[in-house]
Amino acid sequence: MFPSSFDYVAARSVEEAVAAKAGAGDDARVLAGGQSLIPMMKMRLAAPAQLVDINRVPGLDALERTNGQLRVGALVRHADIARSDLAFGAIASAAPWISDPLVRNLGTLCGSVAHCDPEGDWNSVLLATGADVVARGPSGERTIPITDFVVDFFTNALRDDEMVTEVRIPVPNGRSGGSYQKLERKVGDYATVAVAAHLELGGTGAIARAGVALTAVVPKNTKVTAAENVLVGNHPSTELFEEAAELAAQASEPRDDVRGSAEWKRNVVRVFTRRALTAAAAQAQQG
Amino acid sequence: MQITVTLNGSDQTHDVEPRTLLVDFIRTKGELTGTHIGCDTTSCGACTVLLDGTPVKSCTMLAVQADGRAVTTVEGLKRADGLHPLQAAFKQEHGLQCGFCTPGMMLVGAALLEQNPAPTEDDVRWAISGNICRCTGYMNIVKAIRAAGAEMATS
Amino acid sequence: MTLTQKPSTPPEIGGIGHSVRRHEDDRFIVGQGRYLDDHTLPGMLHMAILRSPLPHARINSIDTSAAAAVDGVVAVVTGELLAQYNLAWMPTLSGDTQAVLATDKVRFQGQEVAAVVATDPYIAEDALELIEVDYEPLPVITSPQQSLAADAVLIRDDKEGQTSNLVYEWEAGDGAATEVAFARADRVVSLETHYPRSHPSPLETCGCLADVNSATGQATIYMTSQAPHAIRTVFAMVAGLPEQNIRIISPDIGGGFGNKVPVYPGYVVATAASLVIGKPVKWVESRSENLISTGFARDYHMKGELALTNDGRILALRVQMLSDQGAFYADAQPTQFRAGLFHVVTGSYDFPAAHVQCRGAYTNKAPGGVAYRCSFRITEASYLIERLVQTAAYELGIDPADIRFKNFIQPDQFPYETPTGFVYDSGDYPTALRSALDAIGYEKLRAEQAAARDEGRFVGIGIAHFTEAVGAGPSKKYDILGLKMIDSAELRVHPTGKAILKLGVRSQGQGHETTFAQIVADELGIPVTDIKVVEGDTDNTPYGLGTYASRSTPVAGAAAAVVSRKIADKARKIAAHLLEAADDDIELQNGVFSVKGTPGRSVTIADVSLAAYTNLPDGMEYGLEDVHYYDPPNLTYPYGSYVVVVDVDPETGVWKARRVVALDDCGVRINPMIVEGQIHGGLTEGFAKSSMQWITFDEEGNCSGSNFMDYLIPTAWETPRFELLETCTPSPHHPIGAKGVGESATVGSPAAYVNAVIDAVAHLGVRNIDMPLLPDRVWSAIQSARATGG
Numbered sequence A: 001m002f003p004s005s006f007d008y009v010a011a012r013s014v015e016e017a018v019a020a021k022a023g024a025g026d027d028a029r030v031l032a033g034g035q036s037l038i039p040m041m042k043m044r045l046a047a048p049a050q051l052v053d054i055n056r057v058p059g060l061d062a063l064e065r066t067n068g069q070l071r072v073g074a075l076v077r078h079a080d081i082a083r084s085d086l087a088f089g090a091i092a093s094a095a096p097w098i099s100d101p102l103v104r105n106l107g108t109l110c111g112s113v114a115h116c117d118p119e120g121d122w123n124s125v126l127l128a129t130g131a132d133v134v135a136r137g138p139s140g141e142r143t144i145p146i147t148d149f150v151v152d153f154f155t156n157a158l159r160d161d162e163m164v165t166e167v168r169i170p171v172p173n174g175r176s177g178g179s180y181q182k183l184e185r186k187v188g189d190y191a192t193v194a195v196a197a198h199l200e201l202g203g204t205g206a207i208a209r210a211g212v213a214l215t216a217v218v219p220k221n222t223k224v225t226a227a228e229n230v231l232v233g234n235h236p237s238t239e240l241f242e243e244a245a246e247l248a249a250q251a252s253e254p255r256d257d258v259r260g261s262a263e264w265k266r267n268v269v270r271v272f273t274r275r276a277l278t279a280a281a282a283q284a285q286q287g
Numbered sequence B: 001m002q003i004t005v006t007l008n009g010s011d012q013t014h015d016v017e018p019r020t021l022l023v024d025f026i027r028t029k030g031e032l033t034g035t036h037i038g039c040d041t042t043s044c045g046a047c048t049v050l051l052d053g054t055p056v057k058s059c060t061m062l063a064v065q066a067d068g069r070a071v072t073t074v075e076g077l078k079r080a081d082g083l084h085p086l087q088a089a090f091k092q093e094h095g096l097q098c099g100f101c102t103p104g105m106m107l108v109g110a111a112l113l114e115q116n117p118a119p120t121e122d123d124v125r126w127a128i129s130g131n132i133c134r135c136t137g138y139m140n141i142v143k144a145i146r147a148a149g150a151e152m153a154t155s
Numbered sequence C: 001m002t003l004t005q006k007p008s009t010p011p012e013i014g015g016i017g018h019s020v021r022r023h024e025d026d027r028f029i030v031g032q033g034r035y036l037d038d039h040t041l042p043g044m045l046h047m048a049i050l051r052s053p054l055p056h057a058r059i060n061s062i063d064t065s066a067a068a069a070v071d072g073v074v075a076v077v078t079g080e081l082l083a084q085y086n087l088a089w090m091p092t093l094s095g096d097t098q099a100v101l102a103t104d105k106v107r108f109q110g111q112e113v114a115a116v117v118a119t120d121p122y123i124a125e126d127a128l129e130l131i132e133v134d135y136e137p138l139p140v141i142t143s144p145q146q147s148l149a150a151d152a153v154l155i156r157d158d159k160e161g162q163t164s165n166l167v168y169e170w171e172a173g174d175g176a177a178t179e180v181a182f183a184r185a186d187r188v189v190s191l192e193t194h195y196p197r198s199h200p201s202p203l204e205t206c207g208c209l210a211d212v213n214s215a216t217g218q219a220t221i222y223m224t225s226q227a228p229h230a231i232r233t234v235f236a237m238v239a240g241l242p243e244q245n246i247r248i249i250s251p252d253i254g255g256g257f258g259n260k261v262p263v264y265p266g267y268v269v270a271t272a273a274s275l276v277i278g279k280p281v282k283w284v285e286s287r288s289e290n291l292i293s294t295g296f297a298r299d300y301h302m303k304g305e306l307a308l309t310n311d312g313r314i315l316a317l318r319v320q321m322l323s324d325q326g327a328f329y330a331d332a333q334p335t336q337f338r339a340g341l342f343h344v345v346t347g348s349y350d351f352p353a354a355h356v357q358c359r360g361a362y363t364n365k366a367p368g369g370v371a372y373r374c375s376f377r378i379t380e381a382s383y384l385i386e387r388l389v390q391t392a393a394y395e396l397g398i399d400p401a402d403i404r405f406k407n408f409i410q411p412d413q414f415p416y417e418t419p420t421g422f423v424y425d426s427g428d429y430p431t432a433l434r435s436a437l438d439a440i441g442y443e444k445l446r447a448e449q450a451a452a453r454d455e456g457r458f459v460g461i462g463i464a465h466f467t468e469a470v471g472a473g474p475s476k477k478y479d480i481l482g483l484k485m486i487d488s489a490e491l492r493v494h495p496t497g498k499a500i501l502k503l504g505v506r507s508q509g510q511g512h513e514t515t516f517a518q519i520v521a522d523e524l525g526i527p528v529t530d531i532k533v534v535e536g537d538t539d540n541t542p543y544g545l546g547t548y549a550s551r552s553t554p555v556a557g558a559a560a561a562v563v564s565r566k567i568a569d570k571a572r573k574i575a576a577h578l579l580e581a582a583d584d585d586i587e588l589q590n591g592v593f594s595v596k597g598t599p600g601r602s603v604t605i606a607d608v609s610l611a612a613y614t615n616l617p618d619g620m621e622y623g624l625e626d627v628h629y630y631d632p633p634n635l636t637y638p639y640g641s642y643v644v645v646v647d648v649d650p651e652t653g654v655w656k657a658r659r660v661v662a663l664d665d666c667g668v669r670i671n672p673m674i675v676e677g678q679i680h681g682g683l684t685e686g687f688a689k690s691s692m693q694w695i696t697f698d699e700e701g702n703c704s705g706s707n708f709m710d711y712l713i714p715t716a717w718e719t720p721r722f723e724l725l726e727t728c729t730p731s732p733h734h735p736i737g738a739k740g741v742g743e744s745a746t747v748g749s750p751a752a753y754v755n756a757v758i759d760a761v762a763h764l765g766v767r768n769i770d771m772p773l774l775p776d777r778v779w780s781a782i783q784s785a786r787a788t789g790g
């Protein structure tokens, strides 16, 4: 299996990349880790006329905490995050479960975010933690909240001439915790069901902020606002988490397929939401 | 497009189409056939090589992306004074049967031992979980990698 | 008997029983293995195959003009073109026909429709996209039940006289006696289960490099084949080429497991293309092609019933089996046995009556039915009886171990003739199961299980005790397309005492280059490192039917031992001549010939080898060389007891194998290290199939499981760790007492894993979950058992 022919541009700067993309329109694609794009091209599910390779752009590999944010540059690989002490909560919890160790060495968080695969993990984590996506186009930079960025399955809010330069995840300053619960059939499998949970506790120990988002059981990665609303203002408890879990299960729209029945998947959403919240709360209460 | 890849320490300059996959570059232009192809979906790791020391799947990288970079294949594992301890350990511990996955497994093992000279059984199983073996059931691959680590620590 | 056998040769010789490190590894560990795709020839072209996206459709037209016009495309081949050479259809190993490139209709998704030959593989694939095929969809049959319904569309309308989708009907055992036993039984326990379609998917896919010399008519074909000689004969028959002009070279093989036994259309098209174009043509499958079109395995729908007494004695077994054969009947199996050796389904138990009825049906799925790391359908048989016995245990309220002890064939009953006609050679089943149970701590685990249930945790302990029948087979019963299932070995000892052993079989990772050398080393005392083993080149090896169904050790291994003995006989005479003693007084031990009762007078095998070419007794023929074709007197019957412990998450149905204890008795172990490696591999296969690895189809006939993202192969992370045990009951009729082991664990272990998961939830009333035991299925079974108040 081989890709069909294309033109290749190895951009040396973000400006160059954006200019190349602008020149080629919607027939051009950014090549980051290539771990989604190249397999699709090999299977001829994608046949872009031009690839703009950003791997040689300096500075995009920055992974750092500044101004209360974890900044993940467009060339930060999944493995960099899995290894990093800067990762926290649901981010640290999810990173080791993205694809497999070798794919993690090339695939990027930003690429995953841009790809908007509803079975992809990162967008749920970012929805739960409330991240922003930074996009750059010929006319400059704009910051897009992740809730707006994920438009639909395989559809993001970027314009044809824009690329993602980084993702910014707010770092909670109080007690917080997070967890990513993923049911995969084996290493390297996409999620059958996954739930991201993020909790921040206030001074009294009550939940001040909550994030819950679902992977693979909804047409696009989706934040479960109903569950979050139930959580905020209350103290962590099994009953509370069960109530939130029930809301998450109701919000899911699983389908019957070879991985299992819709009924079972909805059940797993319920169980995993409870487990993710429980783990998040335990982490928050410790820290 | 003309590219130069440092393949097992020697510079290889060739004209390639941008769509040429790195694995095909290695096998065809580099004439090194120890890097194998076992799947279409980036799932098996038979094509694993080290890119500047990091294991990657060469079926899911373009050759042009490796321009100016160092690629190590199984043929580059051998040391001046003989086999790499991993190679010896794979034979000693019966870490291979058909041998098709073996180059990938050894390269992942080499990268692991660089970072973690004394991995636990779980460390090894986790590290090789991007590579499929259809023959061995992994038991002896894990043993071989750990044995090589122990050997490298003492020598 | 339970002791590991002791080698009789010293390590320097490295005969039977030594864990000699493998000779073949030297090239593999440095990346110098030479697999099919590593071969190139001057002027070589590349072929790619266009496959049908539809499972059943009439082909109205194929337009290849745009593809042919692509720069670099040398030829576009269609079935119509092949038909001109009478090559559009080919025979299968079961005596059916299979389309090489479809002419009339396509009958499964992925069927070969056209091929492009180009200067570059990338170009060949570009051109495929430009071929336009006008398909007219036809009704699709996706199950054998559907297929045999009265109003089903006829899939094989190409076959004269074929009026239904029935492929075969076959039975074994005694129906009348079985009915009588069932009528008398206290209890009847039944189980219906589907052994899902699976695929061997060795890590290297199939392929070939065909080089036909148009001047000489000589066809040299490098091919991923487990059975090069048999394939050559079939090729001679298909292509009408003189057999001596066909040379099949089967290079290093990256795993086979049965997938590389059949003849595939790609081989035929590449060879025809090379013949017509006059240049070498290479074809290497993609993974997806491998999974959707080449030999699948299993896909048996089985119903088994046991007649029992109240206290758990089995009186009889009744089995009905319906197999899904896909669009062409292409099982690679003995001609007389349409369902392979499935009638070994009586397992390890002693009871008087059994009746097994089998039917096969065509469906719109890929053809195959290969012996996937198994001896012709024994995996399905073993699975059914072990699941059935387990079910009976629950129904009768007997411990699953006890019911087995109660019904085992006893050690003093061997040779034991089963009600379906097998004669088991040897075994001690109670000892095997007892040892495995002790090793895992069975009684303690049962206590833990009870305590866990009280806390709402589910722990399961699964047992499987299997008996395999391998090493096909005795010529009076076993043939493929009429070719008797004998195998061969040719041995030449050179003047310097170094030997070459040539075999008709082909290793795909089993380590033949080492183990077969060990057999010769053991017989002749030539150090194992001085023996080279040659396989896989039909010009340079004696005839044989190939490596599958665990045949190599039982058949070719026997041939290697016998040919060594023939050589030893001659060598003894030469030694007698050199030592000026009588032939009968010469003893051979560890490569030294000495005169009985006269210590100190001896010559070595090296001395004798030299003499064979330099200094012979009068009238003796020069050389030290012989060949043997071994016709086994019986099959061999390896067996084993496997015990698996699982933890099941009641909330999600996710399960994990906590421990796997596997006791195998494969008779004499030639190389214990290699035997253990084979068992590890088989236990992993069993885990894969019981947990995740299967091919399924939707109602429209679309295959899911067409790549490694969907056809799930467990990684090191999911794969359990294995604890191995052994007993050794030598085969009484095999020259070295070996029984073969390459497939035992694949055969035996699936039932152990499944029994373990069922055992975890049996208290709720769950009796069956079909493989693979996806968490979804486990959870649903728990839910419905709870709902019905089990």
Ligand SMILES: Cc1cc2nc3c(=O)[nH]c(=O)nc-3n(C[C@H](O)[C@H](O)[C@H](O)COP(=O)(O)OP(=O)(O)OC[C@H]3O[C@@H](n4cnc5c(N)ncnc54)[C@H](O)[C@@H]3O)c2cc1C
Pocket: A029, A030, A031, A032, A033, A034, A035, A036, A037, A038, A039, A074, A097, A098, A099, A100, A103, A106, A107, A108, A109, A110, A111, A112, A114, A115, A119, A120, A121, A122, A158, A162, A163, A164, A165, A188, A189, A190, A191, B041, B042, B043
């Ligand atoms: C075997 C395997 C298993 C996997 N399993 C998982 C899994 O379990 N969970 C999971 O989440 N993912 C999984 N993935 C996908 C993997 O995580 C990818 O790395 C990721 O989805 C895409 O990142 P990338 O950097 O490789 O992007 P690429 O493949 O380079 O690009 C993907 C898409 O995003 C676009 N893009 C990339 N970067 C940018 C950018 N900076 N700006 C604008 N557009 C951009 C590309 O143009 C392309 O359309 C798996 C992949 C494989 C091969």
Ligand code: FES
Pocket: B036, B037, B038, B039, B040, B041, B042, B043, B044, B045, B046, B047, B048, B057, B058, B059, B060
């Ligand atoms: S060939 Fe590269 S991962 Fe399978």
Ligand code: FES
Pocket: B095, B096, B097, B098, B099, B100, B101, B102, B132, B133, B134, B135, B136, C203, C254, C255, C509
């Ligand atoms: S040794 Fe055959 S695939 Fe690993």
